[in-house]
Amino acid sequence: MSAPPPIIEVHQLQAWYGARQVLKDIDFQVQRGEIRVIMGGSGSGKSTLLRHLIGLQRPPAGSVRVLGVDLARASVGELLGLRKKMGVSFQGGALITSMTVGDNVALPLRELTRLDENTIRIMSRLKLEVVNLGGFQDLMPAQLSGGMVKRAALARAIVMDPELLFFDEPSAGLDPVVSAELDELILKLRSALRMTIVVVTHELESALKIADTISVLDQGQILVTDSVLGVQQCADQRVQDLFHRRPRSIEMDVDAYMKRLTDERA
Amino acid sequence: MFQFVPTALQRLGHASVAAVQAIGYGGALLAESLSFAISGYRRGQPLRAHAIFEQMRQVGVDALPIVGALSFTVGLMLGIQFMAALGEFGAQSQVVMAVAKSVTREFGVLITGILVAGRSGSAFAARIGSMNVSQEIDALGVIGIDPVRYLAAPALIAMLLMMPVLTVFANALAILGAALYCSPSLDISVAAYLLQTLQQITVGDIGQGLSKSLVFAVLITIIGVGTGFGVSGGAEGVGRATTRAVVMSISAIIVADMIFSYFLNR
Numbered sequence A: 001m002s003a004p005p006p007i008i009e010v011h012q013l014q015a016w017y018g019a020r021q022v023l024k025d026i027d028f029q030v031q032r033g034e035i036r037v038i039m040g041g042s043g044s045g046k047s048t049l050l051r052h053l054i055g056l057q058r059p060p061a062g063s064v065r066v067l068g069v070d071l072a073r074a075s076v077g078e079l080l081g082l083r084k085k086m087g088v089s090f091q092g093g094a095l096i097t098s099m100t101v102g103d104n105v106a107l108p109l110r111e112l113t114r115l116d117e118n119t120i121r122i123m124s125r126l127k128l129e130v131v132n133l134g135g136f137q138d139l140m141p142a143q144l145s146g147g148m149v150k151r152a153a154l155a156r157a158i159v160m161d162p163e164l165l166f167f168d169e170p171s172a173g174l175d176p177v178v179s180a181e182l183d184e185l186i187l188k189l190r191s192a193l194r195m196t197i198v199v200v201t202h203e204l205e206s207a208l209k210i211a212d213t214i215s216v217l218d219q220g221q222i223l224v225t226d227s228v229l230g231v232q233q234c235a236d237q238r239v240q241d242l243f244h245r246r247p248r249s250i251e252m253d254v255d256a257y258m259k260r261l262t263d264e265r266a
Numbered sequence B: 001m002f003q004f005v006p007t008a009l010q011r012l013g014h015a016s017v018a019a020v021q022a023i024g025y026g027g028a029l030l031a032e033s034l035s036f037a038i039s040g041y042r043r044g045q046p047l048r049a050h051a052i053f054e055q056m057r058q059v060g061v062d063a064l065p066i067v068g069a070l071s072f073t074v075g076l077m078l079g080i081q082f083m084a085a086l087g088e089f090g091a092q093s094q095v096v097m098a099v100a101k102s103v104t105r106e107f108g109v110l111i112t113g114i115l116v117a118g119r120s121g122s123a124f125a126a127r128i129g130s131m132n133v134s135q136e137i138d139a140l141g142v143i144g145i146d147p148v149r150y151l152a153a154p155a156l157i158a159m160l161l162m163m164p165v166l167t168v169f170a171n172a173l174a175i176l177g178a179a180l181y182c183s184p185s186l187d188i189s190v191a192a193y194l195l196q197t198l199q200q201i202t203v204g205d206i207g208q209g210l211s212k213s214l215v216f217a218v219l220i221t222i223i224g225v226g227t228g229f230g231v232s233g234g235a236e237g238v239g240r241a242t243t244r245a246v247v248m249s250i251s252a253i254i255v256a257d258m259i260f261s262y263f264l265n266r
Helices: A046-053 A076-084 A101-112 A117-130 A146-158 A176-193 A204-210 A228-232 A237-243 A254-262 B004-039 B049-059 B061-088 B092-133 B136-143 B147-186 B190-200 B203-229 B234-264
Strands: A008-017 A020-030 A035-039 A061-066 A086-089 A164-168 A196-201 A213-218 A221-227
Touching: A008 A046, A020 A046, A020 A221, A035 A046, A035 A176, A035 A204, A046 A061, A046 A164, A046 A196, A076 A086, A076 A101, A086 A146, A086 B136, A101 A117, A101 A146, A101 B136, A117 A146, A146 A164, A146 A176, A176 A196, A176 A204, A196 A204, A213 A228, A213 A237, A221 A228, A221 A237, A228 A237, B004 B147, B004 B203, B049 B061, B049 B092, B049 B147, B061 B092, B061 B147, B092 B136, B092 B147, B092 B190, B092 B203, B092 B234, B136 B147, B147 B190, B147 B203, B203 B234
Parallel strands: A035 A196, A035 A213, A086 A164, A164 A196
Antiparallel strands: A008 A020, A008 A061, A213 A221
């Protein structure tokens, strides 16, 4: 019996910012039902990888398939269908600031379904209850704390009951207690709603707690993808640096260094 | 010695490419907005009536007091100038005609255009720009709501509907202003002045102003919205974009007005 096809398949993905290559031939798969954490330090390319996975950027080379749809080749209709099956919670929440929390959560239902207003209201309040924000629907996003914004964004991301959820930096900028609560929430979502969840983070503690599998990204390359235990035991020096919070040893290339200092166009 | 020549040429080249790019982008934005207005419903991206009404209120109804006040003032000013200038030739009786034609063909729509560019063009740029900076545009995109359909198309339709209305309103108040100043010196009642105006203006005069108002509506919306979508660089970027949108749309309005006047009055 063959294994079920992966829910996300990335093949030889490259990404560039100008002349700088941020992603170098990434191969990446996520299986249905797992919680995958993409870990890496700042500038490792994890945010860029996420932007490609959610179809906000077109790959110059390589391919990204999500739920069987090739993002670069999909028609507008196929993309719309795919977007209904996935939810994204952005790092800063990205709630629409001119709308109440309730309207923000109801937005996907209002714009993409033909449900009546009563059903929409009940469904969006239900999802606010799931993230422990019951009764907050009439507040504006500016009136919420950082942790509440993230939870509201999460409620909006799951309001269409997606098969696949992306979560960008759940614990960035939050105190340890609130970020631990968010971790619990992610685990709860997976068991209650059977979602496949991809979390991008640089928080080691949170990654170890929620992940089934971890991909470690460094300088645009995936160093290792394995179970939590497997990654912890990985011999690679850079993976160990990340896990033990050691500063990176910087290799010096004298020629490149001189070029950067003297090049007029740099 | 002549090193600055290639640099200057290079700059000119870059600027030209950027200008062509901007025009192409604006055209694409216009075409896309209109296509959403026409066939969005069939494609699952319907234009919401309440979004259009809300925009109509913001760009149109809310602008009535200021447009009215300034048009009235411009009307007074034109009355004063024409009385003085035509008085030199003893042609004061032609003032009614001169005011009527210049207001309906030129000044009503120009004042409206400049005011709406300052009020709404900047508002489009600021709103969309700040949404862009806080990833709200990205969020709309991944939810499956096309940002052009959701933000640009309602603004465009509202502007196309409200600019002509504001122009007619501005025409009426400007002529009223001139009537109040001129009628005592012409020894006729205000009612008689207005009656004479109605007898002397043609459908063509009004049509000239109204056709310009549609062109201005497109220019203001596309420049405001387009600049907003192009914002990068945080709060400062939003500020720059807002200024840029106002300056560019007022310049575009004046140039377009000149071109129109040339072709319509040959």
